[in-house]
Amino acid sequence: MRIAVVAPSCPLKPEAAEAVRALADARGDCELAIHPQCFLSAGHFAGPDEARLAALREVMADPAVDAVWFARGGYGSNRIAEAARSDLPDAARSKTYLGYSDAGFLLAGLHQAGLEAVWGPMPQDMVREGGEVAVARALDWLVRHDPAALEPALEGPAMAFNLTVLSNLLGTSLEPDFSDVDLLIEEVYEHLYRIDRSMFHVAASPAIRKVRQIRLGRVTDVLPNDPDFGGDAADIVEQWCTRSGIAFGGRADIGHDAANKVVPFGRTA
Amino acid sequence: MRIAVVAPSCPLKPEAAEAVRALADARGDCELAIHPQCFLSAGHFAGPDEARLAALREVMADPAVDAVWFARGGYGSNRIAEAARSDLPDAARSKTYLGYSDAGFLLAGLHQAGLEAVWGPMPQDMVREGGEVAVARALDWLVRHDPAALEPALEGPAMAFNLTVLSNLLGTSLEPDFSDVDLLIEEVYEHLYRIDRSMFHVAASPAIRKVRQIRLGRVTDVLPNDPDFGGDAADIVEQWCTRSGIAFGGRADIGHDAANKVVPFGRTA
Numbered sequence: 001m002r003i004a005v006v007a008p009s010c011p012l013k014p015e016a017a018e019a020v021r022a023l024a025d026a027r028g029d030c031e032l033a034i035h036p037q038c039f040l041s042a043g044h045f046a047g048p049d050e051a052r053l054a055a056l057r058e059v060m061a062d063p064a065v066d067a068v069w070f071a072r073g074g075y076g077s078n079r080i081a082e083a084a085r086s087d088l089p090d091a092a093r094s095k096t097y098l099g100y101s102d103a104g105f106l107l108a109g110l111h112q113a114g115l116e117a118v119w120g121p122m123p124q125d126m127v128r129e130g131g132e133v134a135v136a137r138a139l140d141w142l143v144r145h146d147p148a149a150l151e152p153a154l155e156g157p158a159m160a161f162n163l164t165v166l167s168n169l170l171g172t173s174l175e176p177d178f179s180d181v182d183l184l185i186e187e188v189y190e191h192l193y194r195i196d197r198s199m200f201h202v203a204a205s206p207a208i209r210k211v212r213q214i215r216l217g218r219v220t221d222v223l224p225n226d227p228d229f230g231g232d233a234a235d236i237v238e239q240w241c242t243r244s245g246i247a248f249g250g251r252a253d254i255g256h257d258a259a260n261k262v263v264p265f266g267r268t269a
Numbered sequence: 270m271r272i273a274v275v276a277p278s279c280p281l282k283p284e285a286a287e288a289v290r291a292l293a294d295a296r297g298d299c300e301l302a303i304h305p306q307c308f309l310s311a312g313h314f315a316g317p318d319e320a321r322l323a324a325l326r327e328v329m330a331d332p333a334v335d336a337v338w339f340a341r342g343g344y345g346s347n348r349i350a351e352a353a354r355s356d357l358p359d360a361a362r363s364k365t366y367l368g369y370s371d372a373g374f375l376l377a378g379l380h381q382a383g384l385e386a387v388w389g390p391m392p393q394d395m396v397r398e399g400g401e402v403a404v405a406r407a408l409d410w411l412v413r414h415d416p417a418a419l420e421p422a423l424e425g426p427a428m429a430f431n432l433t434v435l436s437n438l439l440g441t442s443l444e445p446d447f448s449d450v451d452l453l454i455e456e457v458y459e460h461l462y463r464i465d466r467s468m469f470h471v472a473a474s475p476a477i478r479k480v481r482q483i484r485l486g487r488v489t490d491v492l493p494n495d496p497d498f499g500g501d502a503a504d505i506v507e508q509w510c511t512r513s514g515i516a517f518g519g520r521a522d523i524g525h526d527a528a529n530k531v532v533p534f535g536r537t538a
Binding site for chain 2: 041042043044045075076078079164167168169170171172173192193196197198200201204205206207225227228229230231
């Protein structure tokens with residue numbers, strides 16, 4: 001299996017690239033093609049919009065590529081997501097697209113366009129503590145659809161998003177159809193008051209109110225709230241679900257950590 | 270003129286309350302009724318949702334109150350805004366509602382319900398450097414509609430919002446009709462990558478694309494972007510306007526500072 005790595009958001013760390021290449025080589029069941037665009041740098045981004053878009057469209061159009069693996073999150077995939085899924089070449093339709101965090105903008109848009117979008121660990125996770133396990137999990141899914149890679153409580157069509165990314169794609173052309181979907185959310189590096197505000201926004205959306213249920217993944221590196229917010233992230237999410245008539249389905253095994261599991265969009269178990 | 274002060278978001282600092290009361294007393298043209306709810310505290314908020322809502326609804330329903338002045342921003346008015354403008358008593362319709370920042374959730378919802386919503390300085394601004402001038406400006410508008418208090422380039426119907434607040438009210442029941450409005454935005458205490466993401470979200474909204482133009486107020490206390498973002502807030506706003514077919518009308522004289530001017534919602538100059 002040939003897996004192309006591109007960076008639609010921020011640059012991939014060279015040490016992460018080397019480590020993930022070594023991991024793939026040792027497995028012997030997949031060939032990684034790490035696009036040189038991954039190491040470009042232009043301000044916040046892994047190269048200008050044009051370069052990130054060109055690399056993504058190049059690998060999408062390549063019939064020899066079986067999967068497109070987003071190198072990392074950060075911020076920036078939203079700036080090219082609309083253009084990435086316009087005038088789709090045929091070869092783009094027979095691939096899997098894997099990533100999470102900021103890559104959620106792309107997953108949403110690609111899924112909405114009928115492509116196979118999957119939430120899961122990314123190459124940059126190699127430099128996370130215990131990250132080798134996370135990256136191996138992603139490859140286990142891409143290469144042989146290993147059921148052990150999946151979020152363990154998936155029961156029907158599902159999607160997974162970082163909460164802030166989800167909030168920022170609502171109402172845009174990237175917004176997918178959430179009807180009857182189990183919506184898994186997680187968050188990292190936010191204050192609780194911001195999580196509350198994002199949940200207000202998300203739970204107020206008529207599109208979101210069509211979900212079957214919301215489940216909450218891990219909320220990590222929460223920034224200190226001054227004063228103490230009064231409640232934790234799970235309280236916040238459950239409260240907004242209740243206020244908005246959305247079923248809260250408990251916790252989910254996703255997050256910005258090495259235990260982050262795979263969630264294929266729209267998959268029926 | 271009787272002006273009621275309530276705190277739908279975070280608690281008012283007692284020293285700000287004392288100073289604004291002294292300022293009003295010295296003017297002799299208005300009477301401030303600072304509701305005791307302003308000093309409640311419950312986690313992040315100026316009392317629980319129920320208490321903040323009850324105080325707001327109490328002053329809205331009071332025929333002796335000519336204006337409702339939101340004590341300060343922070344976060345939390347969104348949690349009570351929908352309930353605040355339901356079953357409106359008649360007395361609520363003959364008042365002015367003044368505030369900015371987080372109070373934008375209320376301004377949006379109240380304006381949408383046909384009430385007189387105005388962006389402008391708040392009592393807590395007294396503890397800001399030079400804040401006495403800002404607070405006097407708000408009172409000059411409330412008491413005698415002093416044209417010197419107005420944002421100087423208002424040409425027609427306008428609205429003003431903090432960018433993050435605006436992003437988080439889109440698609441909710443609070444969203445007002447932006448058609449042919451001059452939309453003034455400002456931001457404080459955000460990273461440039463977050464400003465870019467919020468502008469992506471806002472500029473993608475079909476509701477926002479109905480504005481006559483967007484003008485940018487001050488963007489202050491910008492948090493350090495790592496790496497350097499590549500461009501400033503004005504570049505970002507202008508770029509998203511261009512990409513989205515929204516006219517960019519240049520700068521606006523609003524912001525989280527003592528120079529912050531008054532913008533009556535929907536006012537035709």
